[in-house]
Amino acid sequence: MPEQTPREWVTELIKKHKVVVFSKSYCPYCTRAKMALNTLNLNDVHVEELDSHPQMDQVQDYLKELTGERSVPRVFVNGSFYGDSSKTVADVENGSFMKHFKNTEL
Template sequence: MALGKVKELVSSNPVVIFSNKFCPYCVCVKQLFVLKLGVQYKAIELDQESDGSEIQSALAEWTGQHTLPNVFVGGYHIGDCDSKFDLTP
């Protein structure tokens, strides 16, 4: 159920950031998108969602990434703050 919700969010939004509201890495990535890149995003604050732990487990199952933020652009999993981004199609 949570995996279906995650995939629906990713497929229906150009940029999705799965985050925790007060995580400093998450805050930094969200600021990067808005302030530096001028890109709007859909934030899913897992610490404020009733099914946040299930969503995080579904993300880990789908992507292999257990940390936040968990970023998707154009339906592609970009990763987290430690990822080396390769946006080549």
């Protein structure tokens, strides 16, 4: 089976998990978003550290196609782009992030 393209890989992750965070391990904005999401104790949060991905630039190019930006973090919820660090952290703190989940999905 051939390797997945960056586009296929990103698309599969977004479909497979309730929450996907495309991150970089050294990024302070990514750290804030991940810490905020960790406070929610959700069952299916998948974090991808792009700085260890061999095709990081191509992945970020595709994320720009999907979201309008190459910057990280890029947070996806239920298969759709949710936002960046500022939106994610603010919505976790004000409680509106959880409106995207049914009680059975927690």
